[in-house]
Amino acid sequence: MSIAIPFLAFLLVGAIAAYHRLRLPVWAALTATVLVACWLLGASGAATLVAGAITALIAVPLLLPQIRLPFITRPLLGFYTKILPPLSETERTALEAGTVGFEGELFSGKPDWRVLLDQPKPQLSAEEQAFLDGPCEELCRMVNDWDITHVRADLPPEVWEFIKKNKFFGMIVPKEYGGLGFSALANHKVIQKLASVSSVVSSTVGVPNSLGPAELLMHYGTQEQKDHYLPRLADGREIPCFGLTGPWAGSDATSIPDYGIVCMGEWNGARVVGVRLTFEKRYITLAPVATLIGLAFRMYDPDGLIGDKRDIGITLALVPRDTPGVEIGRRHFPLNSPFQNGPIRGKDVFIPLSQLIGGEAYAGKGWQMLVECLSIGRSITLPSTASGGAKLGAVVTGAYARIRKQFGLSVGRFEGVEEALARIGGKAYAISALAQATAAAVARGENPAVPSTIAKYHCTEMAREVATDVMDIHGGKGIILGPRNYAGRNWQALPIMITVEGANIMTRSLMIFGQGAILCHPWVLKEMRAATLPDPDQRLREFDRNLFGHIGFALSNAVRALWFGLTAARFGAAPGDDYTRRFYRKLNRYSAALALMADTSMLLLGGKLKFKESLSGRLGDVLSHLYMTSAMLKRYEDEGRPEADRPLLAWAFHNSIHRTEIALSAALRNFPVRPAGWLLWALIFPLGRRAQAPSDRLGHKIASLLMSPNEARDRLAAGVFTTPTANNPAGRINSYLPKVVLAEPVERKFLKALKTRDIEALSFGEQLDEGVREGWITAEERRQLEELREMTIDAIGVDDFDPEELRSAGYRREQIDNRAAA
Incomplete structure (x- = not known):
């Protein structure tokens, strides 16, 4: 037994050091101290010497730069550059455009929860709240969704006029240009409320306040462009649209075939240098009624009129509707949700260089401009729309299930219906928390590239699931269209949200983990940058520092994953109250598992990882659910830890953790390098999968909560239009409860x-x-x-x-x- 003690002590100290991420000198000193103590207490001297020799063999080469740099780091740098996945210029631009918030902590394997909990509670200003309670409420009262979707296939003139007059199109435009100057949070709240009464109205208002001419002009426009266009966009004199997607380039926006040739031409009676455009775009929201077109195209200068570069690259321009050669006005008809959407075409359309967004100085920088602004649409418009529909669906379906009776009993009392109500309530809680968290990140000045894709994908997917359950509970009430139906149009419209701003399949399988693994990882992007430094000595030193930081990080996550797996994450420091502390501990566990899986996948698969879309999608699911559950816990804390909300929080949390384990399990069972998959399983699930789906008992509590007046139900309904008016049957039914x-x-x-x-x-x-x-x-x-x-x-x-x-x-x-x- 005395022979084994030094080796056990060696392993124990190493595990403790790795778990707490102690530095190498600290580990070496602690190990030496413990081994000396073992010898003094009677352990085998030979065994102690062997354990000490192993410690020295590890510590000495790593602690001495004159040994480590030439004999360890340099060969590893050579190997790394061979497996380093090549980054195209467009991928590099996309990575550099985003910022990292709390999602970076989730990728660390050891989240610092203070980073999340110290974020200020999202709150509207008095002016923003007054707008929500005033013009936004009034607009909702004016909306007759049946008239819009069936009779007119458009908003009535008085609604268009009200939207323009009250500057709904100018919510993001600064006040100095005549806009409202609202925060991203206010934008989210307005879109959420409008979506609860009409997806056509919410999309009509959402698009001008998302990716489009106003957003791009605010960031990149010349002063002359801002002075001219922003006031006109703010008060509705100009209605904008943005032409990006075409028949041959959807999600692959960098491959757009639309082109512009630099040449001389006529503009306002003068001969000037400009661009002659040929383009074909489709699926462009507001295009049929737009007066100002934002356009993405590839710009060429074959005659060298503005420089030596022939292929200038993707460029963005402003094209007035009445420009000769522009074909605009026809409409698409998206799934009985007739918001203004249609194609734009043009051949030999001449515009001067002054119409390029940002002027000539920004020619060729269109992709950078787009990726820096694309996350706004994903962060706000679509998640907010999903949140509005899901929240209203939850409270109104609860009221309907109480009112509607079969066999002398409210249908909501049947266990099958209870299950659906639980899914509706839990997912509505999760959607609203996720949508608000991502909007709040934008409001804080972040450019949340990864959270925006998480929010877009999961909010819209969960909203689709909520809408399906809403329809199932309503039965014939949901499928018979007419002025009384408040569920059918939302169900029809949800596939639109799944498709736009990047199809959800692509978002999940390529973007969430593909971008997150590099951008959010604490070491990978630093290593990639270090490996490409031009100076050899600086390259070696920087790579050395980041490489060994990464190795320690990986060892720590392996130990943490195993410990949390063995103990079911019951121990360890965590914030929260007595109810939620266990939730934070579970997230610590899966954060370590994600970090371990990410490192192993990138090490063993290298550049091939980007083509392993099933693996990438599953790891993206893990990151997404970690971010989503963090948003739920932040919401719970911000609202004062209301005890009445615990069933909603618990259902949503356990549902996410269950799906996290399913995603991890599928990734491990299908891991391309099978022995590595077996080892990872032993580390992550040493006692097997333990997470369970939410219980029936918990589901019963949520169903009862949705079918009875109470404070938790009121909080869930906050921010959606429930006023009982003649044109709002959902509000009337909710008021009956x-x-x-x-x-x-x-x-x-x-x-x-x-x-x-x-x-x-x-x-x-x-x-x-x-x-x-x-x-x-x-x-x-x-x-x-x-x-x-x-x-x-x-x-x-x-x-x-x-x-x-x-x-x-x-x-x-x-x-x-x-x-x-x-």
């Missing part, structure tokens, strides 16, 4: 009387009359039951139409023409 709950005891008493008494009346009104006469109910209770019947009829009612109303105008014209011809 308190009255329905109060009337239920009377209803039960009345139904019991109907079953146990000899009642002659058959109609509901006559039964009420008899009930009052016989003393089963009072006159006041009769009023309650009549009101309950009216509310129930409104809640479950669907629309019907004369067949002629459903025929298109074109069909009716054809029939009229045919009759006239006959």
Whole structure:
């Protein structure tokens, strides 16, 4: 036994040092001290000497630069440069454009939770809140979604005018240019509220405040361009669109075939140097009504009119609608959600160089400009739209499930429906937390490249799942379109969100982990930069510093992953209260597992990793759920740790952790290097997978929460349009819930009387009359039951139409023409 003690001590000290990330000299000193103590306490002298020799063989070469640099670092640098995945200029630009926030901590394997919890609570200014409660509320009251989606296939003129007059298109434009100068958080709140009543209205307002001429002009425009265009964009005199996607270049925006040739041409009566454009774009939101087109194209200068470079690169320009050669105005028809969207074409369209965004100085810098602004659309517009629909779907479906009865029981009491309600409530909580967290990051001045892709993908995917469950619970109410239907159009519109701003399949399999593994990793990007430094001595020194920092990082994560796996993450320092501390510990565990998996994947697969999309997608899922659960915990803390919200938080958290383990398990079982996969499994899941999906008991709590008036339900509904108006059937149904709950005891008493008494009346009104006469109910209770019947009829009612109303105008014209011809 005395022989084993020195070796056990050696391993134990190494594990403790790795877990706590102690520096190499500290580890060496601690190991030497412990080995001396072992010898003094009677351990085998030979074993102690062997353990000391092993320590010296590791420590001495690594601690002495004159040995480490030439004999260890230099060969490893040569190997590294061979496996280093080549980065194209476009990939390099994308990496350098983004900033790293708390997602970097999640990639560290040892998150510093103070970085998250010390972030200021997201709050609107008084002016922003007044806008949300005033013009935004008024706009929601004006919206008739059936009229927009079925009758007009457009917003009515008074809505267009209200949007322009109240500067909804200029929320992000600074006040000095006539805009509202709102924060990204306010932008998120407005889009969320509008989306809860109409996805057409939210997209109409969202796009001008996302990637487009205003955003690009604010960052890169010349002063003359800003002075001219920003005031016009702010007050609606100009309606913008941005042409990026075309038939031959969707997600691969760097391959756009649209081109512009530098030449001389006529502009406003003068002969000037400009660009002659040929382009074909599609799926462009607001294009049919736009007056100002932002356009991405590849710029060429074959005659050297502005320099020596022939292929100048991707460039962005502003093209007025009435420019000769522009074809615009036709519409696409996206899945019965008829927001203004259509193609743009142009051939030999001449514009002067002054119409390039940023002027001639920014010619060829279009890709850099785009990637620096693309994350805004992903961070705000789409997640906010998903949040508005999911939050409204949660509270209204809860009310509907309480009101709608089958077999004398609210349908929400059936366990199958409870399961769906739990999914709706838990995912709505997660979506709203994730959407707000990412908008708050933009508001703090960050450019959250990785969180924006996480938010875009997971908010829209979960919103699609929520919409499916909402439709399932509503049944026939959801599928019969008409003015009473508040669920069907949202369900139809969700695949649009899945598709735009980069298709979700591409976002998950290529972007989240592909970008995050380099940008968020504490060492990889530093190593890549060090390996490409021009000075050989500086390259070796910088690579040495980062390489051994990375090695220590990897060893630490292996030890931490194993320890957390063996102990089920029950121990360790963590923030939070008695309820949430275990949640933070679980996130510490999976953060270490992600970091270990990422390092192993990059080491063994190198440049091939970018083509292993299934592995990349699964690791992206792990990072996404870590970020998402962090956002939930931050929301819980910011709202004062409300006990009533715990079922929502717990369901959403356990659902994410369960899916995290599924993703890790699938990545390990399919790891391309099988022996490495087996070893990683032993480190990450030494006792097997343990995370479970949320329990039925927890689901029952959420279903009850959604079907009863309470503070947690009110917080979940905050920020969406629930005002009960004639044009808002969802708001009316939600407003019925308190009255329905109060009337239920009377209803039960009345139904019991109907079953146990000899009642002659058959109609509901006559039964009420008899009930009052016989003393089963009072006159006041009769009023309650009549009101309950009216509310129930409104809640479950669907629309019907004369067949002629459903025929298109074109069909009716054809029939009229045919009759006239006959």
